[in-house]
Structure formats: C-alpha cells, structure tokens
Amino acid sequence: MSDFSPLSRRKFLVTASMSAASAVLLKGCLGNPPEPTANNSPTTTPSPAGSPSALTPETTPETTKIKLGYIPIVESAPLIIAQEKGFFAKYGMTEVEVSKQANWASARDNVTIGSQGGGIDGGQWQMPMPHLITEGIITNGKKLPMYVLAQLVTNGNGIAVARMHAGKGLHLDITKAADYIKGFPQTNGRKFKAAHTFPNVNQDFWIRYWFAAGGVDPDTDIDLLAVPPAETVQGMRNGTMDAFSTGDPWPYRIVTEDIGHMAALTAQIWKFHPEEYLAIRGDWVDQNPKATKAILKGVMEAQQWCDDPTNRPELIEIVAGRNYFNVPPDILQAPYKGMYKMGDGQPDINDFNMGPLYWKDDLGSVSYPYKSHDLWFLTESIRWGFHKDKIKDIATAKQIIDKVNREDIWREAATEAGFAADIPASTSRGVETFFDGVQFDPENPEAYLNSLKIKRV
Secondary structure, three states: OOOOOOOOHHHHHHHHHOOOHHHHHHHHHHHOOOOOOOOOOOOOOOHHHHHHOOOOOOOOOOOOOEEEEEEEOHHHHHHHHHOOOOHHOOOOEEEEEEEEEEHHHHHHHHHHHHHHHHOEEEEEOOOOOOHHHHOOOOOOOOOOOOEEEEEEEEEEEEEEEEEEHHOOOOOOOHHHHHHHOHHHHHOOOOOOOOEEEEOOOHHHHHHHHHHHHHOOOOOOOEEEEEEEEEHHHHHHHHHOOOOOEEEOHHHHHHHHHHOOEEEEEEHHEEOOEEEEEEEEHHHHHOOHHHHHHHHHHHHHHHHHHHOHHHHHHHHHHHHOOOOOOOOOOHHHHHHHHHHEEEOOOOOOOOHHHOOOOOEEEEOEEEOOOOHHHHHHHHHHHHHHOOOOOOOOOOOHHHHHHHHEEEEHHHHHHHHHHHHHHHHHOOOOOOOOEEEEEEOOOOOOHOOOOHHHHHOOO
C-alpha cells in the first residue's frame, strides 16, 4: 500500500512491536507476497453461479488468460470474488491470475513490463494512477496507455489521529483545532506529521482535503509524507506520527488497540465518493476486446454478489484467507457491516451504507466509471500543483480523461450481461457536495478551484 519496498521480517517485527495477530494484519495490509502457488490456487470451490454461460462467437473471448494485480485491502474484493466464485470463468475467462502486489509502486512497475515480462496486465488502482501512467508521469517518462474500465468500490477509508491528540477536537471539522495543529512547532518542537501511502492519489487527496477544509495548509503548516502503514502505526503509538490517511481494516485496529481515534471516514467527507478502480493496459484491451468485456461482466457479477448482506460472511472468509489478505476474519466483520467505533467521544457509526459498497449506492452506480469523477481527481491534481508541466489546465485534464476512461466498454459489457437497467444515463454523476459545503460541478470545475481557499493554483 505504499511507495516503499516491503520491510524485512526482522525489521518488521522490531518496528511493529505487536502481538502475533496484529503482525498478521500488518502483513496483509502491506501486501507482502503470499507463498508460491497462492495466486493460482482457489480457496473455495466455484459456485454454480460461476458455471460457463452460453458463449457465442460474439462473446467468446480472444484469450482465456489475464494477470490482474491487487493490493490486499477491501477495494480488491470484486477481483478476488470474481475469481473465487467462478464469475470470470462463467464468461470464458478460465485462466485469470489474481496476483498480490507488494505495494503501489510494485503494481506500477509490474504493469509497465506487462505479464509477458513477468508483470501484470492491469488490476486495482488508486486514482488517477492510470492517467499518470498513460502520460508517463510516474513511469520515468515512459508512456503506457491505460484504460479505466470500472470503479471497484466506494467508501472504506478514513483519517486516523494518534491518541496523544485526544480531546483536541480533531474530528470531521477541524476548524477549531487548526491553531493547535499549526502551533505544533512552538509547543512540540516539530510540525504536526501526517501520512498517506502513495503520493498524488486517493489517500493523499482525502487527507489534504480534510486539512484544507479546516484551514490547515497541508504543504506548509504540517509535514505530509508517504510512509508505509507499519511505520505510521508505530509512529502513532510512540508519538512521532500524528495522523494517517488509511483504509479498512486499519480503522478497526487503530481504535480497538487504542492507537488513536478516527477523525473522519471518507464516507463523511464525500458521500459515496469514487475510490479505487479496475484499469488494464490499453494494448491488452485493444487486442482482446471480447475478453475485456468478459472480465468486466465477471467483475460486475462479483460486485453485485459482494453487496448482498447475506454474502458478507462468506466474502469475509474468502478475502481474509491466507491466499489473499491473510488476516483474522473478525477484523473485517465490523467494517463490512458499516460499523465503526470512531473514538475520542464521537458516536459510533452503524450504517451498512457507510461501509464498503461495490455495485450500487444511494446516488446510483458504484461500478460505472463516471468521467466526472476522473475530472475531480485531475482537478485536485491541478489544485495542488501536481504534475503542472503535464496537466496544465482543465482542458488538458479532459483530453487525458477521454483517452483513459473507457466507460463505453463498461456500457457494452453491462448490456451484454443483462444489466442494462443499471446503466447510468450520463457520463457525469452531476454536482458533488463535500462535508464543508463546497461543491464540484463537472460542468464548471474552474468554479470549484476558485472557491477553494487553500490551493497552489
């Protein structure tokens, strides 16, 4: 989950200083590779639902093979379930390999070399990684066209704060705590320190938005770093790390082990926000259009299966298994019910719709890759001055989105699979409203930028 190499076992155990159960959880969240054969061996028998459908010449995939990377967090569940429950096989993709990645940097490097070179063809991504890879921005100038094909999940992330800050008002709205945070160098001899797992993508954006909404400049008022989760959690324990942009199942541990409290869930910051996506190399998709749609159909069925509350116990058993997250199943039970202990005197959350959702939410489709959401991620990139030589303005952002976002393929796959009733009418979800009242209108992203008080543009 970070732009760092996995820690050695010896260093990991010394750094983490945790119980055996906690160490297992850290291993899962860091994405350490499983033992050989783990990626190819199903942990459950495919269900009857995964029996092959009646393929026609128009729907028979050009290849039955693809290698998809994933990070062992709840965002990856549709890929795992599509494999384990036989949904990929149902549509003719009988040789899918779902491959655990050590971290986001490894996933980036592996997709660059492709499966032919021992890497991957695509998989799970934080946004806007596919756009940045397409433009060569995070691949040392090597442009590798990627296609965004589906959103995998909404919700499932949050902002954690170390226990030393209990009672200081670091909750969803930190406007009254802004002076406390900005005055940290005078009172503690260092800046308030916060972390995310990879620069210039989802979790960086979530924590930046939260700070800035409260009047704290994440570039000047604090130290904001990309740090491995294990180091971050240990820093929160010993008082050297103050906040962390994190995803499930970390919130459960942070509160129950008294490491700190949850200041906010991303579901509170932006209701039913876009989270992580399925994206595949453009050359693979162009060579295998029918196989691409078969992959999408399998993912769509898996997302629907995941959203059925009656399937959540089995979902937890599958993803928690040794081949995938390698964590105790009970760590996933609360978030998959939408149950979060926030800590620091805040009321608990008990709402299924505040936890991970995969197919639909109260605003419509989760799976469909709205171009308006791509535009927000790239508009936020402009806001913070990220890659300003490559993403110069909104017009450039829209051109990149039109190259990368292949919502048209999603629509075709949904139609062929019989999910036409769930196809959105527009490539835009419309105006988005954040917890602080700020609105993002995809028809006028410049107005959004102009409304923001803290920005680099």
